[in-house]
Amino acid sequence: MHRLRNSLILVATIVMSTSAFAQPPAPSPQHKWAVVIHGGAGVIERSSMSPEAEKGYRAGMAAALHAATSILDRGGSSVDAVEAAIRILEDDPLFNAGRGAVFAADGTNQLDAAIMDGKTMTAGAVADVTTTRHPISLARAVMEKSPHVMLVGPGADAFARSVGLEQVPPSFFFTERRWQSLVRELQREHLPIPPRPAGAPPAPTHESAFFETPDNHKYGTVGVVALDRAGNVAAGTSTGGLTAKRWDRVGDSPIIGAGTYASNQSCAVSGTGIGEYFIRFTVARTICALVQYKGMTLQAAADLVIQQQLVPIHGDGGVIAIAPDGQMAWSFNTPGMFRARMTEGGKAQIGIYRDEP
Ligand code: ASP
Numbered sequence: 001m002h003r004l005r006n007s008l009i010l011v012a013t014i015v016m017s018t019s020a021f022a023q024p025p026a027p028s029p030q031h032k033w034a035v036v037i038h039g040g041a042g043v044i045e046r047s048s049m050s051p052e053a054e055k056g057y058r059a060g061m062a063a064a065l066h067a068a069t070s071i072l073d074r075g076g077s078s079v080d081a082v083e084a085a086i087r088i089l090e091d092d093p094l095f096n097a098g099r100g101a102v103f104a105a106d107g108t109n110q111l112d113a114a115i116m117d118g119k120t121m122t123a124g125a126v127a128d129v130t131t132t133r134h135p136i137s138l139a140r141a142v143m144e145k146s147p148h149v150m151l152v153g154p155g156a157d158a159f160a161r162s163v164g165l166e167q168v169p170p171s172f173f174f175t176e177r178r179w180q181s182l183v184r185e186l187q188r189e190h191l192p193i194p195p196r197p198a199g200a201p202p203a204p205t206h207e208s209a210f211f212e213t214p215d216n217h218k219y220g221t222v223g224v225v226a227l228d229r230a231g232n233v234a235a236g237t238s239t240g241g242l243t244a245k246r247w248d249r250v251g252d253s254p255i256i257g258a259g260t261y262a263s264n265q266s267c268a269v270s271g272t273g274i275g276e277y278f279i280r281f282t283v284a285r286t287i288c289a290l291v292q293y294k295g296m297t298l299q300a301a302a303d304l305v306i307q308q309q310l311v312p313i314h315g316d317g318g319v320i321a322i323a324p325d326g327q328m329a330w331s332f333n334t335p336g337m338f339r340a341r342m343t344e345g346g347k348a349q350i351g352i353y354r355d356e357p
Contacts, residue, residue, distance in 0.1 A: 013221045031231040032344035033072035035081060036328050037064050039095050040220035041272045041318035044336025044352055053094070054352065060092040060322075061340040061350050068226055069342055078226035078234035078268075079117050079140070084354070086113075086136040089222035093175045095338075096220030098134060100175050101240025103182040104249075107194030109173040109240055112254040113139040118233035118262035118324070125150040126256035132269040133158040136238045139254070140317055141165060149256065171199030178243070214293050220338075223270025225262070225322040233324055235260050235268035235284070242275070251275025257285035264324050266292035269302075272337070273317010277310055287321060298323045302331040 039061055040337075068085040069326050072078070090098025094168065101109040113135035114125035124143025127150070132138045138160045142151055142230055143162055161167060174197055196203065221239035228234075237253040237260045245251075248254035252259030252275035259275065261284035262268035290301035298321050306319055311333050318332025319340065330339050332354075340350040 007037040031227060031229050031324070032326055033069070033081075033227055033229050034322055034326055034328055034341070034343040035065065035068040035072060035085070035224065035226040036320040036322055036330060036341040037061055037068070037085060037089075037319045037339065038135055038221075038223045038270060038272055038318065038330070039064075039089060039194040039338030040222065041316070041332045041334040042220070043334065043335035044338070046353060049352075057092050057338055057352060058350050060089060061338060062160075062348065063092075064088045064222075064224070065308075065340045065348055065350070068121055068224060069348075072226060072228055073344070075229055077230070078228040079115065079234050081228065082115060082224045082234045082236040083136055083140055085178060085224045085226075086222055086238050087134050087251075090134050090136060090238055093177075094220075095222050096178075096240045097222045097238040099173050100220075101173050102178050102220070102243040102245075104241070105182075105186060105191060105194075105244045105246045107182070107197055108170060110245070110248070111135045111173070111238070111240055112250060113236070113238040114254040114256060115139045115143060115236040116234065116237070116260055116262040116268070118142065118264040118268050121263055123149050123260075123262075124254045125256060125260070126156040126253045127152040127250040128248050129153070129156045129160070130170055131157045131167045133166040133172065135201050136236055138165055139236070139238075150254065152250070171197050173240075174200045176201070176204060178240075181243050186305045189244065191244070193222050216237065221259075221272040223253075223260070223272060223320060225268040225270055225320050227268075227322050227324060227326060232264060233262050233268035233322055235262040235270050237270045237272075239272075239323055252278035252283070255279055259284060261285045261288055263292075267298055267301075267321050267323040267327075269319050269321045271317060271319045273332075273334070274315060277313065277315030277318060281305065281309055281315065283310075283319065287319065291323065298327040299331070301330040302329045306331040306333055 093100035
């Protein structure tokens, strides 16, 4: 009897432990994906924006948002989402990146971009590229296919060719609106006006054609930060820099820690504004350091740098940011910033002016 009871206990123990083994492993915590986009900050006011232009900007941001969210919703990575959304904005002539980039004083488009993966803390950046259609994809190739972080000028375009990235004639990036902005800026600075670039369309004769969409936004850089379901953040930024820049000037966008930064330990940030201030204040990394070491919320950290540190020195601009726990933030000290965001299960939010949520 005694023996029978012991056997029953043994069988019960085996059954219980087997069923414990048969249980599926506890699921790893799933994050809700989220994404934030900017299309540049600056003097963006209702009074200077035509309804068609406003529609165009909102549609451009919606298209970029769609590109990112469809990747994230399929379980894709934050790096893929950032690259895909920025490629859309680089092809949109309204934004100062890729096609539609501002002109340097010598009449060329010199493009800068960077991308950073918060999971691996690897990064890639390029500056002053002139023939690569999608500088963000080149930055990603630097990150993933070279032992380096940053390549510049003709060497960067040569690397793009070596990895098979699409090359275009420099006139691909030409837009009349940006050209006229260059002419105005050079006249203001009493600098010589270069000839229209080879391959550019002939100058329109009807003046209003240039000014339908006034180019007074100044800092039209594009940037995306994303969080994927695996909990990894990434950031990317792409720009033509500042109108009439000289001497191969490079801004903050491709400088890791200044205009672009991502770490799963803290956050991912992309900036837009006068790059010189963003470089000197290492804006993106400082925001993430405030989150990481001071335990600040993402919004408080972004506001501290953008509103409190940059405003007194006239460091115009803004940032978008995202954290692995799903916090999203934007902060800008200019009248407007083209911006959009969405989180899994939520509604897309697109804004331009300061008084929008
Ligand atoms: N931050 C960019 C730069 O200084 C410009 C911009 O944001 O539009 O190159």
